[in-house]
Amino acid sequence: MAAAADREVPSALCSEFLNFSAKDTAAKWLQVSDLPREVYQHLARYVPQIYCQGPNLNPQSEELLAQLLLQSPLEWYLCGEDPSTGLAKLEQNNQPSQLCGHVFKVGEPTYSCRECAADPTCVLCMQCFLGSVHKEHRYRMTTSGGGGFCDCGDTEAWKEGSYCQKHEPNISDSSQEDPLAHLSADMIARTYNVFSIVLKYAVDMLTWEKEDELPQGLEPPERADTFYCMLFNDEVHTYEQVIYTLQKAVSCTQKEAVSFATTVDRDGRKSVRYGDFQFCEQAKSIIVRNTSRQSKPLRVQVMHSSVVAHQCFALKALNWMGHIIRHSDALRRILCQVGLQKGPEGEDSMVDTFMLCDSKMWKGARNVYHQLLMSSLLMDLKYKKLFAIQFAKNYRHLQTDFMEDDHERLVSITSLSVQLFTVPTMARMLITEENLMTTIIRTFVDHLRHRDLQGRFQFERYTAQQAFKFRRVQSLIGDLKYVLISRPTEWSDKLREKFLEGLDAFLELLKCMQGMDPVVRQVGQHIEMEPEWEAAFTLQMKLTHIISMIQEWCASDEPVLIEAYRKCLSILTHCHSGFTDGEQPITLSMCGHSVDTIRYCVSQEKVSIHLPVSRLLAGLHVLLSKTEVAYRFPEQLPLSELSPPMLIEHPLRCLVLCAQVHAGMWRRNGFSLVNQIYYYHNVKCRVEMFDKDLIMLQAGASMMDPNHFLMIMLSRFELFHIFSSLDGRKRYSRENANKDVVQQNNTLIEEMLHLIIMVVGERFVAGIGQVHPCDEIKREVIHQLCIRPMAHSELVKALPENENKETGMESVIDSVASFKKPGVTGRGLYELRPVCAKQFNLYFHHYSRADQSKAEEAQRKLKRQHGEDTALPPPVLPQYCPLFASLVNLLQCDVLLSILGTVLQWAVEPSGGHWSESMLQRVLHLTGMALLEEHQQLENSEEEATFNFTLKISRPGEAPSNSASILALLETLQNAPHLEVHKDTIRWILKTVASIKTMRERTVTTPVADHGGQSQEETVRDKDKAERKRKAEMARLRREKIMAQMSEMQRHFINENKELFQQTSLDELEASTSTSAEHSPTSADAALVCVGPRRTRVCERKQVVTCILCQEEQEIRPDGRAMVLAAFVQRSTVMSKNRHRPPPDPEKYDPLYMHPDLSIGTHTGSCGHIMHSHCWQRYFEAVQAKEQRRQQRLRVHTSYDVENGEFLCPLCECLSNTVIPLLPLKKTSSSCEQPTLAPWLKTIGQQVRALQAAHRKAKPISAECVDTESEPDCPVPEGFRLDHTPMSPYSDTIKEMLTTFGTATYKVGLKVHPNEQDPRVPILCWGSCAYTIQSIERLLLDEEKPLFGSLPCRQDDCLSSLVRFGSACWTAGCLSTVQTHFIRLLAALVPDPEVKSSPCILDVDMFHLLVSLVLSYSSVHCLDGSGVSVDVTQLHFLHLVTVAHMVQILLTSVPVETTMEQESDEADKEEEEAVCRLYNTLRTHLGSALCDVSSGWHLWHCVKAGILPYLRATALFFHHLNGVPTPPELHVLGPGQWEALCGYLHLPCNLLQLFYIHQDLLEPLLQGWCSHPDVKQCLQGSGTLISFPRESNQLIELPDDYSALINQASSFTCPKSGVDKSRAPTLCLVCGAMLCSQSYCCQTELDGEKEEVGACTAHTFACGAGVGIFLRVRESQVLFLAGKTKGCFYAPPYLDDYGETDQGLRRGNPLHLCRERYRKIQKLWRQHSITEEIGHAQEANQTLVGIDWQHL
């Protein structure tokens, strides 16, 4: 851009431009006769001079000049006066459109009302939604994919509340008024002229295809040899390919190439080179050559600059018109007229021309003219209609173009269909006037050309190209759906005619699907190639809603319904004529009935799952019944043409196929068949597949003799021979010795019985049974909840959605279920109301076998819990509609009774496994159904019931078999020992039989056949007893055997999981030891003190731990084998008070003093698992080796980075990157001599000076230190042995581990390569120790937990080892280095002339200072032989640092308005006075830099509050360092904490005494601190002043309503490009920054690394030291990132009203913030557990490992 702005406009042009007058030009135009020619000349002259003067298109100066020279004269002409006044006048008369018409940006939230929207495409923008009634309704929220507009104000889009407050029409307005009425004729004419010329120009230029010529009248006066090499977008080549090619072809940098590629993707084209023809042609050929290898090459054109210039201006001109018409509805109307006007000889209108050339234009041009169409034609209700007609006329052409076009649909003109077709009146008008329904269907069918010999679709061996087309062609189904989505309330004859014509076309389509993809059972060999099946199912799935909608259209008009039924039947007959021939007729006989049918075996011949014609007919048949047309106009129905056996034939085959697949007979046909069967029953397809097949069987059976129906069924199931013979069972078992066949037949019998249950029992569709439509959905919900309680979304998934994506569940759910709210995890659940349980039907037709067994188990369990018997009898069913009424006779027909009898007989004499319990269960269920039917009839009908099942089952079989009656068999079975499970059911049946008999007896006394004598019954009982005994014995033996097996297995398990079992005991051990240590002070009476000479002495205890790897016990001893804790060290900014501090340069950074803003620290955590160091080393080496092998084999990442020292704890799989050695408590000698502050300071000073001298001597003499020799030797204090070399008390392995952990902390803390020699190693260790303690102190405070006793064991262990390590780490390094650190640390408090550049006390975190001082002092103390104990020194350090911290707090305390003087306790008076005095002393040193605070209460309050965190952290530190038990007061929350804390630290409660007791010594120090030049600077406000206590950091505040976030994100533009909408706006929850994630535009390089990373990863390093917590706004998903390779998704803290999250925003329910869940995320962050969480997520879900997190 910069280059373009600098470009100098040639001076000749300049003067010409300056002299130009828009007014004069417009005046001239008013005079001319041929205005178009004149304007074209003007454009021909100026456009090439303004646009495209160099390599960069669209610089700002072009805008300016175009406005001045091109648009301005047009505006003058149009207005006839100064445009600013002219347009203002127009605006006065403007009638704003009642339509909102807001065009959605990508990612903007859209709202639809689930109660009021005509269809789901009706949406509102956020503004309109908030001002509408729907915000109180049940609404749906989605993010727009771009395009489309707000439907506010469209009365057809909303059932109510069509207008928001803003678009509410003014009642006085007469919207009928012609908008042109206010305009003068002149004005109209001028506008007309301008618009037609400009629009013509735009059409000419944008549809222009020549590269080097211009349309007539636009030829430039002079022609330069300047060209552009223009690169066009396609959807074939990837970003990477384009970027790579461009770098080669036009030798640009990668950055430039990325920018080119981004623009090409966005605008559809971009010039990549400017110059003479040769120059551009060269680039073109390289690009073409490089991209033509695998696919068609990228499209590149070398275009003359004047052509490009005119195209640029043409776009500008379209935008200009869009802008002008915003001022006036009249102008908009004129533009519409101009656009749609046909040419004088009937040529296409200009809008037509645009549309017809749509697919040839580039993306940017399309977008611009689509926008203009939306703001003009679609905003004018009159012209919207006219435009819709043109669109429909061109429909076939446009769609055909679209098939060839490789751009996405969003930028195709065809995507406008949603705006036009969803308006109900418009859709109906287009159907009647333009025959749109037929057009769409025909166009669709035409594009699916592949047929087999019978004319059916064939998708086998589709090429990629065809598959692509197939996807495109599916958008036509979407259009058809729009057209049909609102059903007519009134029918005209014309509509009937056109709809039926459309139906004809649709039936032709279905005919091509009937019987497609047929399958044949594979025997012997497995199929070689899985056949293609998905295309056919996709088609079926897409058409599902269309088929349903067509049925609903038919249902709304009786003549149409009858005609549709006729048509459908005739097509079906036609299909079948060529479908069933060649099959042999046979006659079946059974139970004295016989039927003619054909010989056909599903297992041997072709069978297809696709039967849409049959199923449509089934649907229409139900409608005939439901709308009662069948009873009112039976004469009009083609009932005589119906052949029930023909109707049921194919659906039955399909159902038998399913049964056979279940029975395992089709295993060799592979997975494609299994998948097809799955989808056939799946909720997405079943409505128009399985459900309708069942209905067709019901329809057929209701018109047939039930015996005939069942015989045909037996025959198709290939079971006829088993049941037809007189002694079926015996023959059956003889014939089929083959076990597999027996098993298959058993399953088939089960399936068949199930099918009979469904045919008789499924009556919940309105039209089949006498039910209300909502009963069907109620029943679905009940049966889902019978399986288990379910979340809202699970229920929605289990229910079929209609075309409006509604399940209808909301209207019934509360009547059948109660809602249980979710906790912090999990989701809200619906539970079935107990009263509904009795509607449970075990053979519910939508249950899968798995569902069925789960539901059975759940229901039985429930019954047991309520102490009921466990019978699950069939529920009472609604009545059939008359058309289906005869179906009940199936239950009492001879064939069924014979089947029931046979199965019962088998059950009575079980042998050979030729029957199954499932079979029996189904038979019992059928018996129960029949009994209930009879019971109901008896109850309902006054006359005698025709249904007499009880009579029939009481009759014994006829001669010659003379089998027992069904009832007798049942009674036998009741006592059968092997049927324990079914006894309750059988008992229930017998009870029902008895009650029916009494009912009958009450009316008529029918003699009942006597069955079974007394004696017979008795013997049965005896036999039963014996059998029972035998069985109990068997069961006992079996149980024993199982127990033996179990214990064997358990032993095995323990062996294999040894460490797990060992660990449990270890944990218990640890817990017990730590509690005993905590609560057993040596003397119970003495107050516990953790520091100083009065420190409570702890007796030494042996500490023994167990290695989790080798299970050996080991005592912790300095000279013993090293034991280590798995640990994870990470950088942290969790406590940062300054996120803007630039990250330090790792090489030069001096970390000795921590700044009080704690901007970056090093945190150490551990899972607490202990290993031998050598065991760990072996383990780690094994992990490394395994990883190397794995990397060689396949390039997979793991959740941990071995090269960086990471591993998973071998026990708990917690991510770790180092180990901490466990060290014993230090032995300390108590000494009698306890110097007070003054002598101690003196001694320390002497020691320091002696050390400094010694260090100087040791150093090689450099130029700067020439005069060191001359310095007098300082006196070495008594007992200080400078020459002493202390021996490390530790064993070699411990020493090694000290180095390991020190180096790891150094490496991570500074982000450098490991270097154990670096002097900063110990500093980082002390720092990590201090930082970790501080962060734990914060955490305890935030969680409102007591300071001691509430930490988990693992954290306690980690802190102890960390602190003890800190005090020992000096032994691993260079002694003088550590001494130097100590000297410098001390100098921050006690001025030392030899230490240069000590920080001012405002720049030092006092806790870090204290910890470092104490831990580094060991390096000095080891030389001290005087016998002064470390305890004294620790206490003096504590006092000094505490005083310094108080001063720090006073200096930074924020003055408050002291209007309210607090009454203070008498006790506090002393403190207040003292603190006032100290403050005033400080003021004397600092003067005006410190403001005047007179309130002692306020100051003391500040000090107390400010110092508390420090004191708490200090207590934690000394507790772990010295191992002193903690006072019980600190194990609870409550009053007295301050006193307890001070006591434990051996500090006076009045801390100021620390100062005043040694005022003489401390006063000079104080003065020194205040005189540091930085103090004044700090106080006067340079840099951030940290005040105390530092507040805990929180994650950012989130809005309660999620749509507020979406809206915020939708207006967020990519910060790099400045204009583009970000595709994946992502919010940093730590600092609130919005980022443009997952996009090329915002990739950056991290410091010193070549690889580019995405915006989120880059941000984690700036904001969270490598750890980040984000919210992906479009996805409603929390993202955790750590480093560059780790990440995981986490449930967002937003829930819908059903207590569920909506990751991916797929469901669109309104979402609200759940504070508990957000707090949980915050806790993870504060605990430094994000990385650990990622590790666990990745271990649990390996796909997370493969994601390129660094690109997010």
Ligand SMILES: [Zn+2]
């Ligand atoms: Zn709106």
Ligand SMILES: [Zn+2]
């Ligand atoms: Zn509105």
Ligand SMILES: [Zn+2]
């Ligand atoms: Zn509503």
Ligand SMILES: [Zn+2]
């Ligand atoms: Zn071990």
Ligand SMILES: [Zn+2]
């Ligand atoms: Zn562990």
Ligand SMILES: [Zn+2]
């Ligand atoms: Zn970006």
Ligand SMILES: [Zn+2]
């Ligand atoms: Zn951030």
